[in-house]
Amino acid sequence: MKHRLTAGITAAALAATALAGCSSSSSGSSGSPGGGKITLTFSSYAWQEPTVAANKKIVADWNASHPDVQVQYIPVDANSVHDKLVTQFSSHTAPDIIHDEAADIAGFAQQGYLAKLDGLLPADLKSGIPQGVWDSATVNGSVYGVPSLLQSYTVFANTALLKQDGITLPTTSNPWTWQQFQAAAKQATTNGVFGVGWGLKSPVSTVVSMSLNYGGKFFYSDNGKTTMRFTAAEQQVPKTIHDMIFQDKSIAPTTVTEAGSDVLPGFLGGKYAMIVGGNYLSQQILKDKTGDFQWTMLPLLKGDTQNQMADPQTYSIARQSQHPQQAMQFLDYFLNAEHLSALAQGDWLAPSSTAAQQRLLADTKGQDGWEAVSDSVKYLVNSPTSQLSNYPRWKSQIATPAFQGYLAGSITLEQLGQKLTDGWNQVGAAGN
Structure with missing residues (x-):
């Protein structure tokens, strides 16, 4: 399945273990020392044409309304996300915002490459997603990814x-x-x-x-x-x-x-x-x-x-990023009900938040099985396999x-x- 990442024990994955603890405080973003314009880099493995189009539109709309915090959209091959991140983390060139999936982020979190999101999450974003889904993106008691779309x-x-x-x-x-x-x-x-x-x-x-x-x-x-x-x-x-x-x-x-x-x-x-x-x-x-x-x-x-x-697609913030607060502000915008409904329709996956599920049903009128897709979210629970390296x-x-x-x-x-x-x-x- 193209949207499922290959995260097997590869040479690169083994290299990631050796690189544990090498998290850098250097920037994956650009911005003037005086507090001028910031540029956030955002890597995404979206591959279905409607989803790619939705990603680009959301980013363009954000950039048009946020001249001081611009987002650079970087497409990534869905089958090479893990290995590419290994290389980027080790060379301190990781993007600020990382599209991955819950099954893949536990190792990166344990190695110190991802930022803890607990103190950054807006209250509405946190409360709008079921706890069982949050659990899948939680490592050692801390959240390292915002869940977005889910497969069943x-x-x-x-x-x-x-x-x-x-x-x-x-x-x-x-x-x-x-x-x-x-x-x-x-x-x-x-x-x-x-x-x-x-x-x-x-x-x-x-x-x-x-x-x-x-x-x-x-x-x-x-x-x-x-x-x-x-x-x-x-x-x-x-x-x-x-x-x-x-x-x-x-x-x-x-x-x-x-x-x-x-x-x-x-x-x-x-x-x-x-x-x-x-x-x-x-x-x-x-x-x-x-x-x-x-x-x-x-x-x-x-x-x-x-x-x-529950093995949702996730959006994480690199620990290297110098602009985690702005990155979370973008994610809060990126994953609002309207946008998440559009992303879900592109990938034909279930949106994580209750508001997005309601918007999805309104947008699709529940036809072609969308009612079943939306209904499935409440049954998706954290898997015992999610944190087994x-x-x-x-x-x-x-x-x-x-x-x-x-x-x-x-x-x-x-x-x-x-x-x-x-x-x-x-x-x-x-x-x-």
Whole structure:
């Protein structure tokens, strides 16, 4: 997924560890000693065309109304944000304002590269975002990023096909349980159409996030040590997916080895009644659909709860910046309800603040699933994985091949759990 950053254990990431504590007080901004015009640098990895346009307009409007505090917009490749920041922090050239995501900022915060925002946050900005979302950008009790847009994993439905099969769609007040979703998928598997296409080539984030529906956390703190558990709570979601593939045969088997966006042509072509993926896929559906294709995004699936992992896009201020107060003033402006609604529509993600959610519903009239997107925010909670420095390594080296093997039918559920726990003991436990 292009909007998800690659933050694995790379040579550059290892270099960041060696650079811990090298935070500089030198400026990433320009301004005259006498208090004249200030220029703030603002790096953003926005890549969807509507979002880039929204970013540029907000910055231009700010610059027009704030002649003494100008903002220089710097686009950054979404797939190289982490490594670029490592280089910038080590060379004391980091931008004042940094667009990143919660999963990536913990390491930089621990290494002293990001400013603590607690004393800078305006009261309205702080109170307007749910605490569970703030928790995802909090490290050792301090806030290091302002959450903005959030992804969830949801079901997209071909409404014409489901209506044809006599399936009643869920609502935000009456969402589908996993059992109802499984039953609907089985019912919709008919006449050469599969109930679900599900790109599970990279299944870990999806499974870990959706397992929170059953209280499955995978990672638990025991006397200051993090352990990996694979209890009934963690087993429920992967087992249901496995059953849909091999017992119900309602998930198209060819899609299991595909990336999330790879299933879109089949969905748009009527091969799958539903697909599951990040809510950002809506933007691609709108772009690629032809004719009178009828679709919507459904509310989050429900286990015991509808909870999923909060890993928002964030905006941080470099500790190197000489103008943190002005940077926060810009962020308060940048993330007001009107602007955040525009950014959310560009990326088709959920805005973090209640005011922006209300503005989004007014702007979109709740059509095409926007009501479900807005509704999802209250179910997004801080993930146990968010501050585990070795989680990316466990995810890529251990969990990904293990889940792939289970969903391919080559290992059992018990063997999956053994691989996950043994793998964490081998590569993950050190340092967490």
